[in-house]
Amino acid sequence: DNTTFELAGPEPADVLHRVFGHPGFRGRQEEIIRHVVAGGSGLVLMPTGGGKSLCYQVPALCREGLAVVVSPLIALMEDQVAAMRQQGVAAAALHSDLDEDAAREVRRALAEGEVKLLYVSPERLTLEGTLSRLQERRIALFAVDEAHCVSQWGHHFRPEYRGLSVLAERFPGTPRLALTATADPRTVADILRQLSLADSPVFRGGFDRPNIGIAAAPRDQERSQLRAFVRAASDGSGAGIVYCGTRKKTEQTAEWLRADGHDALCFHAGMDARAKRDAHRRFARGDAVIMAATIAFGMGIDRPDVRWVAHTDLPRSPESWYQEIGRAGRDGAPARALLLYGAGDIAFARHRIESSPAPAEQKRIERDRLEKMVSIAEAATCRRRILLRCFGEDGPENCGACDVCVSPPVLFDGTVAAQKLLSTVLRTRLPSGGHFGLGHVLDVLCGRLTAKVAQFGHDTLSTFGIGKDLPDPAWRGVARQLVARGALDVAVESHGELVPTEAARPILRGEAKVLLREESLTPSGKRSSGAR
Numbered sequence: 461d462n463t464t465f466e467l468a469g470p471e472p473a474d475v476l477h478r479v480f481g482h483p484g485f486r487g488r489q490e491e492i493i494r495h496v497v498a499g500g501s502g503l504v505l506m507p508t509g510g511g512k513s514l515c516y517q518v519p520a521l522c523r524e525g526l527a528v529v530v531s532p533l534i535a536l537m538e539d540q541v542a543a544m545r546q547q548g549v550a551a552a553a554l555h556s557d558l559d560e561d562a563a564r565e566v567r568r569a570l571a572e573g574e575v576k577l578l579y580v581s582p583e584r585l586t587l588e589g590t591l592s593r594l595q596e597r598r599i600a601l602f603a604v605d606e607a608h609c610v611s612q613w614g615h616h617f618r619p620e621y622r623g624l625s626v627l628a629e630r631f632p633g634t635p636r637l638a639l640t641a642t643a644d645p646r647t648v649a650d651i652l653r654q655l656s657l658a659d660s661p662v663f664r665g666g667f668d669r670p671n672i673g674i675a676a677a678p679r680d681q682e683r684s685q686l687r688a689f690v691r692a693a694s695d696g697s698g699a700g701i702v703y704c705g706t707r708k709k710t711e712q713t714a715e716w717l718r719a720d721g722h723d724a725l726c727f728h729a730g731m732d733a734r735a736k737r738d739a740h741r742r743f744a745r746g747d748a749v750i751m752a753a754t755i756a757f758g759m760g761i762d763r764p765d766v767r768w769v770a771h772t773d774l775p776r777s778p779e780s781w782y783q784e785i786g787r788a789g790r791d792g793a794p795a796r797a798l799l800l801y802g803a804g805d806i807a808f809a810r811h812r813i814e815s816s817p818a819p820a821e822q823k824r825i826e827r828d829r830l831e832k833m834v835s836i837a838e839a840a841t842c843r844r845r846i847l848l849r850c851f852g853e854d855g856p857e858n859c860g861a862c863d864v865c866v867s868p869p870v871l872f873d874g875t876v877a878a879q880k881l882l883s884t885v886l887r888t889r890l891p892s893g894g895h896f897g898l899g900h901v902l903d904v905l906c907g908r909l910t911a912k913v914a915q916f917g918h919d920t921l922s923t924f925g926i927g928k929d930l931p932d933p934a935w936r937g938v939a940r941q942l943v944a945r946g947a948l949d950v951a952v953e954s955h956g957e958l959v960p961t962e963a964a965r966p967i968l969r970g971e972a973k974v975l976l977r978e979e980s981l982t983p984s985g986k987r988s989s990g991a992r
């Protein structure tokens with residue numbers, strides 16, 4: 461029976477040395493492996509590159525019987541099978557791309573007990589024929605890789621993954637280990653429910669990448685901010701990536717970087733296949749290049765010496781930001797990440813979600829992800845800690861390697877400033893209900909009698925000139941932070957008019973205190989100005 465076998469089976473550490481040639485386990489690998497070897501099920505949340513594969517490969521070799529690994533991508537399966545065979549492990553794959561002869565050969569090898577590790581696509585596994593054949597054998601474990609594919613709220617939903625709920629019913633005594641790099645709470649809850657893992661432990665860890673210094677700043681003068689960052693982050697070797705919000709911007713960015721003397725390329729999904737392949741190849745070859753790209757650039761980038769990653773626009777979620785900056789510093793040497801964003805980005809992303817045809821529940825999740833991203837961008841406490849919290853991981857209070865820890869922002873009671881700005885926005889509202897953009901609002905607030913101010917008679921308002929105590933950049937910061945906390949909206953479809961929301965009321969009535977970040981020096985060395 462199982463117990464005697466466990467005592468007799470190979471030790472995980474021996475398997476790690478002999479089969480995989482690694483000197484020791486990383487992070488929580490050993491704990492997870494011991495749990496599975498002892499017959500336990502669970503969910504493993506680790507970032508890409510965190511070492512998830514060993515968490516099922518080692519137990520597969522320590523336990524008696526066939527280990528079954530569910531994987532959504534045929535290419536991935538074939539890679540894994542090839543790698544395992546190279547280590548001397550009898551591995552095979554079963555999926556819809558096999559021709560009938562090859563599939564028959566795999567089935568024969570399985571029946572003869574010649575296979576130790578079977579990679580299988582979810583649709584193949586859940587066929588009645590496959591299930592009943594497996595039930596006749598001793599199964600060491602089931603591993604469900606890329607387990608986030610069961611969640612219909614994610615971007616990678618695979619309906620076939622839903623069928624995997626039969627595993628718990630048909631193989632109640634067999635360990636089931638789900639693995640994913642997606643750690644958002646909603647996805648985790650879905651995985652636990654769909655795979656009947658509610659009573660099993662969740663192993664979470666390894667999300668921190670302490671060698672990546674992180675920083676964020678309001679986008680003020682994008683080019684000079686980026687220039688200063690690139691100068692500080694690279695020593696002339698290695699590569700850098702600038703993620704841009706639009707295809708057009710990747711082209712423009714590559715162009716001015718080249719004019720600056722950098723070897724810069726661009727990459728986006730709209731380029732033809734050949735141009736994409738060339739760009740990929742140049743990047744992979746190890747040249748000291750800068751890639752200006754959309755998020756389409758990422759899959760299969762394996763360069764260890766990416767020294768920095770910059771974003772010129774707000775990412776849509778902490779998960780995507782983390783994934784993208786995680787491409788820096790794979791070699792463990794110091795690397796840096798910079799996030800630039802503006803109030804317009806935040807408003808635009810909110811509008812995109814609201815106007816999408818997605819179901820209400822999906823919108824709620826997207827909104828939640830976006831607001832978490834905004835809270836990272838506008839952080840007044842350790843940025844890394846807030847980021848790690850999004851993955852359910854607890855970081856130290858003060859990481860010492862983010863811009864907030866290195867130079868903490870000065871906070872001040874900005875309630876009065878917020879009231880001045882909000883009431884100016886309200887008072888300048890047109891009878892038609894129309895609003896003005898930030899430029900005009902600041903002219904009124906700071907008492908500048910422009911032609912437009914005169915035309916609308918805004919110099920007669922009680923708020924005309926009440927904001928002279930602060931310079932324009934400070935007001936832009938106030939406006940951006942009010943947008944971030946949802947008290948102001950920016951009409952992105954028209955000309956950036958500022959529109960107060962319900963959340964402005966308690967501030968105007970003096971019922972909500974507004975703590976604002978004093979805009980500090982941006983990497984460009986200038987006073988930051990903010991809103992757009």
Ligand code: ADP
Pocket residue numbers: 482483484485486489506507508509510511512513514
């Ligand atoms: P994931 O599936 O989490 O993205 P992998 O399992 O592919 O990560 O592992 C990423 C890399 O780390 C691989 O090259 C793997 O060989 C290596 N690795 C994993 N665990 C260890 C370890 N304990 N010691 C040395 N290298 C490891």
Ligand code: ZN
Pocket residue numbers: 841842843844845858859860861862863864865866
């Ligand atoms: Zn920090």
